[in-house]
Amino acid sequence: MPTRWYPIEEADDSLFATASLHHARSVEVPYSAEETWAALTGDEVSSWTKGMKRLTWTSPRPFGVGTTREIELGGGFLLRERFYRWEEGRRKTFCAVETTRPIFRRLVEDYVVEPTETGSRFSWRWAADLNPPYSFFKGTLDRLAFAPTGRSHIDGLATHLAATRR
Numbered sequence: 001m002p003t004r005w006y007p008i009e010e011a012d013d014s015l016f017a018t019a020s021l022h023h024a025r026s027v028e029v030p031y032s033a034e035e036t037w038a039a040l041t042g043d044e045v046s047s048w049t050k051g052m053k054r055l056t057w058t059s060p061r062p063f064g065v066g067t068t069r070e071i072e073l074g075g076g077f078l079l080r081e082r083f084y085r086w087e088e089g090r091r092k093t094f095c096a097v098e099t100t101r102p103i104f105r106r107l108v109e110d111y112v113v114e115p116t117e118t119g120s121r122f123s124w125r126w127a128a129d130l131n132p133p134y135s136f137f138k139g140t141l142d143r144l145a146f147a148p149t150g151r152s153h154i155d156g157l158a159t160h161l162a163a164t165r166r
Helices: 033-040 134-164
Strands: 021-029 052-057 068-073 078-087 091-099 104-116 119-130
Touching (some): 021 134, 078 104
Antiparallel strands (some): 021 119, 091 104
């Protein structure tokens, strides 16, 4: 049976100010900005992010504005994303464009990598609006799924980088 895809409304940075759900986290890691960026644009992101089973880049390298990827989350839930900002080595921002479950009305995610005196800082923002009936359960969905996935994505980066340097 073919997979059914549900469209997600295109969004941009304005969603960070208006979304009903949002998260922001930063982590400082003792690795260069180049190493941190490479980890965030590599193929292994799903290896340290809770709930993410697979990440597939669907655009060829080198990546840039318009790059696409597909994420598989638990339970066969798929999400397609398109990058509307790509500042190589520093910043990338995407919006979700399709999903196999009609949960999201709009979704954006922003990654910023900055050098520090002792390594680099990775800052992450995520914002979304949900479709009914999921919007009625946004607090529960956020607590049980969205927030833990975001925390594991950010907090797992340092562990992943340490493991790849051995």
